[in-house]
Amino acid sequence: MSYPGVPYLVKLNSKSHLVKTAQDDPVSLQWFELDQVMDFKENSGLNILGVGYTVYLGSEYETDMLLQAAQIVYNAHLNGLVTVLWMYPRGKAVKEEKDPHLIAGAAGTAACLGTDFAKVNYPKKEGAESKEIFKEAILAAGRTKVVCAGGSSETVPAFLQQLHDQIHVSGAAGNATGRNIHQKSLSEAIRMCNAVYAITMEDASAEEALKIYNG
Amino acid sequence: MSYPGVPYLVKLNSKSHLVKTAQDDPVSLQWFELDQVMDFKENSGLNILGVGYTVYLGSEYETDMLLQAAQIVYNAHLNGLVTVLWMYPRGKAVKEEKDPHLIAGAAGTAACLGTDFAKVNYPKKEGAESKEIFKEAILAAGRTKVVCAGGSSETVPAFLQQLHDQIHVSGAAGNATGRNIHQKSLSEAIRMCNAVYAITMEDASAEEALKIYNG
Amino acid sequence: MSYPGVPYLVKLNSKSHLVKTAQDDPVSLQWFELDQVMDFKENSGLNILGVGYTVYLGSEYETDMLLQAAQIVYNAHLNGLVTVLWMYPRGKAVKEEKDPHLIAGAAGTAACLGTDFAKVNYPKKEGAESKEIFKEAILAAGRTKVVCAGGSSETVPAFLQQLHDQIHVSGAAGNATGRNIHQKSLSEAIRMCNAVYAITMEDASAEEALKIYNG
Amino acid sequence: MSYPGVPYLVKLNSKSHLVKTAQDDPVSLQWFELDQVMDFKENSGLNILGVGYTVYLGSEYETDMLLQAAQIVYNAHLNGLVTVLWMYPRGKAVKEEKDPHLIAGAAGTAACLGTDFAKVNYPKKEGAESKEIFKEAILAAGRTKVVCAGGSSETVPAFLQQLHDQIHVSGAAGNATGRNIHQKSLSEAIRMCNAVYAITMEDASAEEALKIYNG
């Protein structure tokens, strides 16, 4: 409530990471109904523009999450909200979470669910450049826009170069940066946001963005 | 929304194929309610004529899918929609998915569920001709019409001959071709559609259809 | 819809027999609600007089089926429908499905559920006559009437004798014959129906009924 | 319906005893809603004064039964019905079903659920008198009244002595006798009821009650 002007996306499910896949496949179910989000938006006056939901494709509980995702996208669009689906292949059946075909399949599934955005992991494959193999996911997503999870913290230059490649080489529609901002001091975080903004919205190169970060 | 004139069938459930039967029996639950489909039809103006749903007979979760299928057929018919049930015997209990008696049983179950169409796999049995042993399923389905899944891509002549046999020898009511069209170039796909149409709707022979495909 | 004059009983659950008890205990859940049956009766004009439901007593899923059975009997009676419960002890916990005490227990459970009719298997026990040991189930059922499942096809004389014994020795209220009719030619099936009718409704002996069957 | 004047308690769940704890933990879910009981009471004119429900504490399905019990007590009291909870510790986690502390815990749980009565097993412990160790459960139950399950049939003098001890030594509020009445002839059962009544309502000694039983 301290930041009423910020545009919000309400994440509708979440889980701890205590239970590992070796013990049980991942599942995370919906906490709030769409009409509760709409009531909260009206009552709070917060600038809520969208909702998000994670689907663990390949989990033994996949079907429960797919149907909640389908309902969320359907109802969010009826209410004028943007949707983002976190599409993460995960579970005992998933050997390589960052396999480019698997990530493309996840992006394609997001498109089938009708979401505006899919958030996926940046693919990795030995002997291939991520920025090239990521194009398959962009293509598979059709009209659904794709953004990458930020992943664990890296060096700032490497992070900015990767972000630039995702957007300006692979064709991602933006970014979903978390820990690379949250795990910095406030001053660094603000400069990081500005650097990210420059790449995403103003076509800055990684080098230009780094200058912004360095102040 | 780009093809408002095309007649649509809305598939109401789906799953990834990441979890194999050896790990867990297949289950795929309903994503949308019938009244959501009807609302969407009215709001979108799309030409939605039917709904589809997959039942994995022989899965440990069979009962969940059978009851959803029963409800979908009942409600679709109240709303004037045609129904197609994908009837696939699958699970640890199913040793031979293409056994002709099993497929006939699946077709008969579809009839019990009251669906207009059942989509089944084309049976296979050593020493028997598929087009002959498939007749058992057509018979078991009674007034429910039967169509075959297209299966994996084959050579075009083999595919067209098989399609012809299913319809004009076994008595199938049509076909459900996917990958044999989608995995071709646009030009080939259009000619394949025309060839399929000729066999299905105009009683063309496989040879005549092949000429159409070859342009 | 071809036989609008026939009195119908709508079976409200069913399952395939692909998953054996050794793999998982049996479960079969309700496909239609009572008010859907009543709507269908009114809309179709069919002569629907009753509903049926199978309970697998001794299954690990028994509790799910018991509560659906209770609800079905309650709501059917509110709507003026007759109820038949198929009461089959089955599951890993059930060693002898035809044990006379177990079948009597199933009949007694049916009475607790308030059903009009219970359909049970004809008990078998080495050194005992089925027609005698079946009396325990008739007694346990109290005011609930008991009918026997027809079982697999037998010779016609044996079948008719058994039917006669169930009704006129043990005290069954009728019969539930399926495969012994369905697996015959139309002409034989009609004569079999007449023979069954003679025993059930007209106190014919097995020999008299056999003459009817033989035409 | 033959005994409209008898005060009834409607038991809302039940199960067979076919599945043993070694195979799966016990679960028994609610068959009827409270408003169905109230409708039935009004429609039937039967003298329904209360409802009952069994909770298997220590079962892996305990949480399902606890929440149904809580709802039943809440709704029954809103409708002016008395409640009895059968509180039975049972499941793989329960080694000694008749441990006095465990039974006291079950009685205390019943009190937390707000029920009027808890039905528990009479505790047993080597070297201790049941009538003494049972006092712990009476105390733990607070304002909830406690009655004992009758248990398997015993000799009449032993049964009556035990009943007397439960009520007049331990402080039980009454008794819940079943098999010790049902498994007798009608004449013996009536005399047993009179004997039980004398102990429970008229402070008769076990010897006086035995005289009543012996006629």
Place this chain on the structure above:
Amino acid sequence: MSYPGVPYLVKLNSKSHLVKTAQDDPVSLQWFELDQVMDFKENSGLNILGVGYTVYLGSEYETDMLLQAAQIVYNAHLNGLVTVLWMYPRGKAVKEEKDPHLIAGAAGTAACLGTDFAKVNYPKKEGAESKEIFKEAILAAGRTKVVCAGGSSETVPAFLQQLHDQIHVSGAAGNATGRNIHQKSLSEAIRMCNAVYAITMEDASAEEALKIYNG
């Protein structure tokens, strides 16, 4: 009902401790809906100010409890009730229930759920002072206030010192004392309450509080 003036917090779930984690992960589901609590508050006239609910983070059933917790907080706040979430990491995946980072994570999860208060265990770590490592949880909880579970009974001086440290060193917002009061005589319990009050509300030292306890 004997204490109408006391402010009450209604705990909405609970379980026995019979099933240990080695057998099955912990789960405890909601017994009453928020509108039932509100109806009860109005009908009883009791001074109900809040509701509580336990979440076992790291349990295989975590997702069921997280969504109930989210709904409870949302609906409680709509109804003007304060919320307390018992946040206990527990299950086969949790090796050290009192690990300070884990408890901080639990407190942070409580903040994500929007609860007013989180009740957590006091962290323990070899070579570290609990009052110091507990600060991480206070920080992680943000605007959610944190209180500690009282734990098993200890000596009075040790208990009071610990309570003082939690509140006045670590920054806890109060305390949730149970067994250290309930397992004392009435007179001791009242003096203990006064001692706890002095520390919590009047900034008394542990020594001053002990004097109050000693009367």
